[in-house]
Amino acid sequence: MQEQQDQQATASLHPRSDVMAMIQKCCSHLDCEALQATIPCQPHHICVCVQKQPLNQQEAELNDFDVVTVPGQDMVMVHEAKQKLDLTWHTAQPLVETIFQGSMATCFACGQRGSGKTHTIRGSLSIKNSEPSEGFYVMVTEDVFCRLQDSSCQKLELRVYGAFFEIYESKVFDLLNWKKWLRVLEDCKQQIQVMGLWEEEVTSLQDVIKLIETGSKCHTSGKTSANTHSSWSHAIFQIILKKRGHLYAKFSLIDLAGNEQGADISTADRQTSLEGAKIKKSLLALKNCIRALGRNRSHTPFRASKLTQVLRDSFIGENSCTCTIATVFPGMRSCKHTLKTLWYANRMKELVVNLNSLG
Numbered sequence: 081m082q083e084q085q086d087q088q089a090t091a092s093l094h095p096r097s098d099v100m101a102m103i104q105k106c107c108s109h110l111d112c113e114a115l116q117a118t119i120p121c122q123p124h125h126i127c128v129c130v131q132k133q134p135l136n137q138q139e140a141e142l143n144d145f146d147v148v149t150v151p152g153q154d155m156v157m158v159h160e161a162k163q164k165l166d167l168t169w170h171t172a173q174p175l176v177e178t179i180f181q182g183s184m185a186t187c188f189a190c191g192q193r194g195s196g197k198t199h200t201i202r203g204s205l206s207i208k209n210s211e212p213s214e215g216f217y218v219m220v221t222e223d224v225f226c227r228l229q230d231s232s233c234q235k236l237e238l239r240v241y242g243a244f245f246e247i248y249e250s251k252v253f254d255l256l257n258w259k260k261w262l263r264v265l266e267d268c269k270q271q272i273q274v275m276g277l278w279e280e281e282v283t284s285l286q287d288v289i290k291l292i293e294t295g296s297k298c299h300t301s302g303k304t305s306a307n308t309h310s311s312w313s314h315a316i317f318q319i320i321l322k323k324r325g326h327l328y329a330k331f332s333l334i335d336l337a338g339n340e341q342g343a344d345i346s347t348a349d350r351q352t353s354l355e356g357a358k359i360k361k362s363l364l365a366l367k368n369c370i371r372a373l374g375r376n377r378s379h380t381p382f383r384a385s386k387l388t389q390v391l392r393d394s395f396i397g398e399n400s401c402t403c404t405i406a407t408v409f410p411g412m413r414s415c416k417h418t419l420k421t422l423w424y425a426n427r428m429k430e431l432v433v434n435l436n437s438l439g
């Protein structure tokens with residue numbers, strides 16, 4: 081007992097006391113059996129042993145500490161400290177708050193094809209699965225319904241709707257209505273209208289999950305010449321708040337098309353190159369609109385692509401907020417595209433730094 085207290089006191093003074101405390105906690109749950117020279121060894125053709133020495137003086141002077149535990153004769157544990165990054169929770173949550181103040185919130189996942197955009201935004205949800213791994217769809221929806229319980233929100237008498245559509249080859253298709261092709265028009269008040277977009281009222285997380293499952297199936301159906309349709313289109317899920325039938329606020333969650341599409345012109349056929357060029361154009365337009373929003377510019381170049389056109393209301397209004405999640409592969413083969421994704425994300429981030437420096 082005294083020894084444990086001494087260890088805890090030493091750990092609290094140590095620069096990596098957090099890691100030491102985790103190791104101690106882990107070891108306290110282990111069923112350790114003291115090693116004894118008398119325990120007989122099993123005879124084997126090949127025998128490999130591990131020898132662990134105590135921390136030496138030099139290691140102790142460098143404030144190092146013991147990360148190797150031997151719980152028993154046949155096991156060696158090495159406790160490696162890793163940084164856990166939970167970007168999803170911390171990045172999406174503040175945006176939810178803004179929609180209850182009547183603002184538009186938009187969250188994008190961008191990156192190379194297969195780098196985890198859908199995994200991040202959608203997670204692995206299933207209504208049969210009682211604990212779906214949480215992507216943004218689930219987290220944002222949970223937060224919205226939780227916030228709606230507050231008395232301040234109840235007074236607003238808001239109703240929640242879901243819409244799900246994709247943009248493929250500069251055309252809008254309704255994912256909740258059999259991929260119906262929808263026209264995008266600008267009315268006399270310069271409001272952009274996606275004509276006939278299906279908006280379904282939802283009252284629970286399960287309702288939203290059902291919508292997303294329906295829309296996702298529709299999104300991944302259909303193929304282009306070389307790639308699945310979904311990789312080449314932007315998927316947009318919207319949680320819409322309405323007050324007495326009128327739009328109050330919107331949260332758009334966007335799974336962008338892969339940003340490397342059509343990059344290798346030498347191997348792409350004409351159709352692939354054209355599709356790739358359209359995606360490139362829309363991603364460029366998106367970056368320019370977000371930068372204009374961050375700089376409070378009066379002019380936002382939203383007409384430059386269908387993507388930015390349908391998201392026009394996300395780029396106007398003082399309190400509009402956007403959040404971009406860049407997804408990357410760790411492998412060397414993807415280095416070029418990883419750098420491209422990070423450069424793209426950084427170009428958006430730069431404007432925040434500039435604004436702060438203007439103070």
Ligand SMILES: Nc1ncnc2c1ncn2[C@@H]1O[C@H](COP(=O)(O)OP(=O)(O)OP(=O)(O)O)[C@@H](O)[C@H]1O
Nearest residue numbers: 191192193194195196197198199200310311337338
């Ligand atoms: N962080 C992660 N942990 C575990 N698996 C992951 C992770 N990110 C991605 N994956 C897996 O990698 C595969 C590709 O991911 P995903 O479909 O999300 O990529 P994507 O960027 O949306 O691709 P596309 O551009 O083709 O739509 C999936 O099987 C997914 O489950």
